[in-house]
Amino acid sequence: MHFPQIIPDVLTSPQRRFGSAGRRCRAHAAAVVAALALLFAPWPSVAEAPRSAEPSAGIPVASPQAAGVAPGAAAELRTVDFDWFDEARQRPVPVRLYLPPTVDQDRALPLVVFSHGMGGSRRGYSYLGAYWASQGYASLHLQHVGSDRALWVGNVFGLVSRLHAAASEEEAVARVGDLRFALDRLLADPELGTRVDATRIVGAGHSYGANTILLAIGARVERDGRVVDLADPRLAGAILISAPPFYGESDLQRIVAGVRVPTLHVTATEDDIRIPGYYSGVEDRISVFEAMPGARKVLAVFAGGSHSMFTDRAATGGLALNAQVKAATRELSLAFLRSVFGDDGAALRDWPQRYDGIVARFVASGS
Numbered sequence: 001m002h003f004p005q006i007i008p009d010v011l012t013s014p015q016r017r018f019g020s021a022g023r024r025c026r027a028h029a030a031a032v033v034a035a036l037a038l039l040f041a042p043w044p045s046v047a048e049a050p051r052s053a054e055p056s057a058g059i060p061v062a063s064p065q066a067a068g069v070a071p072g073a074a075a076e077l078r079t080v081d082f083d084w085f086d087e088a089r090q091r092p093v094p095v096r097l098y099l100p101p102t103v104d105q106d107r108a109l110p111l112v113v114f115s116h117g118m119g120g121s122r123r124g125y126s127y128l129g130a131y132w133a134s135q136g137y138a139s140l141h142l143q144h145v146g147s148d149r150a151l152w153v154g155n156v157f158g159l160v161s162r163l164h165a166a167a168s169e170e171e172a173v174a175r176v177g178d179l180r181f182a183l184d185r186l187l188a189d190p191e192l193g194t195r196v197d198a199t200r201i202v203g204a205g206h207s208y209g210a211n212t213i214l215l216a217i218g219a220r221v222e223r224d225g226r227v228v229d230l231a232d233p234r235l236a237g238a239i240l241i242s243a244p245p246f247y248g249e250s251d252l253q254r255i256v257a258g259v260r261v262p263t264l265h266v267t268a269t270e271d272d273i274r275i276p277g278y279y280s281g282v283e284d285r286i287s288v289f290e291a292m293p294g295a296r297k298v299l300a301v302f303a304g305g306s307h308s309m310f311t312d313r314a315a316t317g318g319l320a321l322n323a324q325v326k327a328a329t330r331e332l333s334l335a336f337l338r339s340v341f342g343d344d345g346a347a348l349r350d351w352p353q354r355y356d357g358i359v360a361r362f363v364a365s366g367s
Contacts, residue, residue, distance in 0.1 A: 076101030115209030268305030
């Protein structure tokens with residue numbers, strides 16, 4: 001059964017794409033593996049800390065400047081790691097929760113739940129999680145064990161097979177299950193659940209994670225005569241960074257027709273996936289935006305950059321541009337979050353002027 005992958009077909013069907021030459025030549029296979037690793041493997045975040053089976057009491061957020069957080073505020077930010085386990089699915093669900101420096105006990109926090117890209121972890125995208133927390137949001141970063149950083153561990157010649165499994169239909173569905181379970185667990189927690197406003201939750205994700213969020217906000221496909229609907233009604237909006245289309249499906253508008261929440265789409269003119277036998281460009285990201293129904297959708301396209309620029313990597317896409325795009329993405333995402341939760345949208349409308357030098361295209365409908 002072919003699932004509408006956001007991971008390119010080259011990963012889901014390597015022999016078909018690479019052909020007999022890929023099977024005959026180990027040197028060629030090594031080159032393919034190296035290209036895949038360079039493209040997808042996230043560099044460790046400076047905010048990473050040793051993993052523990054117990055929740056951490058408060059891991060300091062490192063490199064506050066990189067996260068757009070003032071040093072003084074960063075010292076007060078807290079991150080809490082949990083190694084949850086979903087008994088029903090027999091699947092671990094590690095998470096990292098970013099919390100603001102201070103919490104008003106009489107006012108619940110809005111929440112962003114974040115899904116990482118292929119080969120990522122709960123410790124990635126800290127430049128977003130720490131920033132959102134500094135602005136009064138809780139940010140729950142999931143780790144999807146079937147498509148996380150463990151892919152990069154082991155025999156290098158087995159990487160394509162591991163990526164193949166990570167891009168399977170089963171894993172794509174399981175990732176949405178991770179999100180649902182993590183929200184259930186957080187909201188049911190006697191302490192943390194009281195800090196989060198269950199009516200103000202937005203999903204966010206990069207690359208494969210953007211696909212996960214798309215499915216969670218109502219993107220639907222048909223399999224064996226029935227519609228696969230994984231929507232979680234608790235999500236009030238979505239931040240979709242580098243969202244590829246649903247591969248193997250010809251009618252993207254039909255797939256996303258059921259989406260009813262505001263969406264923010266972020267990409268770049270060089271947001272390309274280039275590996276032997278496969279290419280996917282920024283036009284794929286824009287296709288997702290254009291297919292999205294409803295009046296409340298926003299598109300920001302940065303000039304230049306790269307696909308992995310939106311991870312915690314500090315140099316990809318250009319050292320100066322990388323930092324500028326991260327700052328602009330943080331500010332744009334915050335403006336979008338505030339518009340979803342009821343402000344007048346002025347910050348969202350004014351954002352393009354603040355970053356005119358690095359923005360190639362901006363569209364805001366109904367914001």
